[in-house]
């Protein structure tokens with residue numbers, strides 16, 4: 424089996440040199456899915472996983488824009504249209520200086536499996552630019568978004584490819600891009616999700632990824648007759664996903680100890696309550712400040728410059744910042760401090776060696792493609808509401824979100840149950856694969 428997997432990885436690797444993140448994501452899936460394929464006659468000789476590892480289309484383009492000093496700047500924009508077997512391409516846009524082809528291909532590949540798990544009819548895609556919105560004025564961000572959309576608009580559409588937000592792309596950026604799309608096409612359609620409530624957005628969309636990661640963890644905890652009540656929780660990040668993961672933990676009676684950003688983490692031994700979280704939301708979303716400012720407002724908390732929060736003892740860890748932010752030694756520290764549940768809000772935050780540590784310690788470990796699928800699931804519900812030209816209430820959307828997270832959890836159990844342990848990574852990969860592979864088989868070699 425090892426030989427078959429390695430020869431597959433070598434072949435994909437030869438076509439994708441210098442793409443470490445993409446190869447990391449492909450390897451993780453291959454290690455779970457190839458042993459399954461071998462047992463299923465219908466997939467033999469169809470080269471399905473190889474076809475899934477090749478994007479249907481990659482668009483790469485120049486994004487010129489003018490900064491506040493009148494200088495012309497150039498960035499690179501991308502859209503990876505990975506797989507449309509079960510629906511139009513769907514996945515976020517990331518604006519961050521680290522964005523490159525490897526990172527977006529890994530995200531698009533993960534998105535295919537994630538979207539399949541949601542049970543909604545969405546294919547997988549991802550895009551973005553190596554543009555850093557931090558420190559830019561609103562005018563600069565608007566001019567960048569308009570230039571980005573001036574190329575992207577010809578590749579997307581409500582039945583073709585429906586982007587959303589991701590790191591660096593929140594309500595402000597979606598608004599500027601939607602406005603430019605509408606202007607260019609002279610059409611008001613659900614071409615982007617994450618829109619404002621008054622112009623086609625869905626209630627609960629901003630909350631969905633963070634809430635969903637917590638709902639998924641709740642499902643995992645229930646398999647051991649446990650819950651969030653009185654649990655100490657460590658969260659990384661302080662952006663969209665982290666904020667709403669924290670909010671849901673607080674609502675469920677847990678004590679949130681940390682939040683972070685790329686400069687370090689804050690630790691509040693008394694817990695980040697609803698009022699302190701409101702301060703963080705204002706700091707990050709309105710004044711666009713740094714998390715270190717938390718300790719000025721709440722002096723009993725401490726700021727740990729340049730460090731990640733995994734050294735803080737906890738029962739539950741929610742990595743909600745970025746890929747590969749939790750490595751083997753972090754995983755060992757977490758487990759030796761008693762952490763027994765990890766639900767990923769971010770995409771691929773745990774390194775492969777960290778995941779091995781979690782499996783070895785029988786941690787309730789949920790990979791992002793299962794546990795952070797709530798965001799894209801509610802994006803799918805936003806698309807449905809746009810098509811209906813109707814808005815569901817907060818309660819209706821939240822109920823649907825909870826049901827979808829429960830369904831994903833059950834799919835993971837179906838394919839991931841091992842002796843005395845549920846391997847959610849294996850379960851998510853196989854369940855996502857089966858849905859997409861069956862559609863690809865039905866549609867022939869396209």
Ligand code: NDP
Nearest residue numbers: 589590591632660661662663664684685744745769770798
């Ligand atoms: P935001 O831009 O709102 O927040 C990102 C957070 O992560 C910030 O606190 C940021 O800190 C921190 N961060 C980014 N890069 C690094 C880094 N290299 N090291 C340490 N911290 C870092 O993004 P989101 O909250 O939307 O996304 C977070 C994660 O969740 C990503 O992996 C994303 O792909 C994933 N995700 C998001 C979904 C969504 O609906 N938004 C859906 C599914 C997954 P700083 O400000 O210093 O950069």
